[in-house]
Amino acid sequence: MDSVHSHKVWQETELSKMVDGGVPFPMLSDAGGKIGELYDVYNGAVDVRGRFIIDPKGVIQAMEVLTPPVGRNPEELIRQIKAYQHQQATGEVMPSGWQPGDPTLIPSDDLTGHVWEVWKP
């Protein structure tokens, strides 16, 4: 929402004191919530806390939208990115609660009704 000049001041006066070198990614200005409208996160006053994982082909694979008072969980974001990267590299699918290194499933008709036999979390 804020201007790029506000982003600069925030980066230089606060964020760079919290993260060594400041945040390493581009901070964009969404004037008037136009981008937020495209992604359905603009509420008429502000962009709420929307977060989208966009894969290398430009497809949205995951989203999370929170109201302003609660912050996000970066560890869950990274878990989801690793899971999608694993899926796109192998075709395997990641069951509930999957963490990198955990067993995955290979989708097939034979697996229907037998997940409990092959996946024991």
Add this chain to the structure above:
Amino acid sequence: MSILVGKEAPDFEANGFHEGKFGKFKLSDYRGKCVVLCFYPGDFTFV
């Protein structure tokens, strides 16, 4: 409310601040890379 997951991400171009400089940033310039797009209500918010 539409379901956005599984669909192509709407492209946009915006002004931005990155590595000490102002510039234009276009989502489709990042094709071939994984992108995390985050929205937040305002600078200096505390969450």
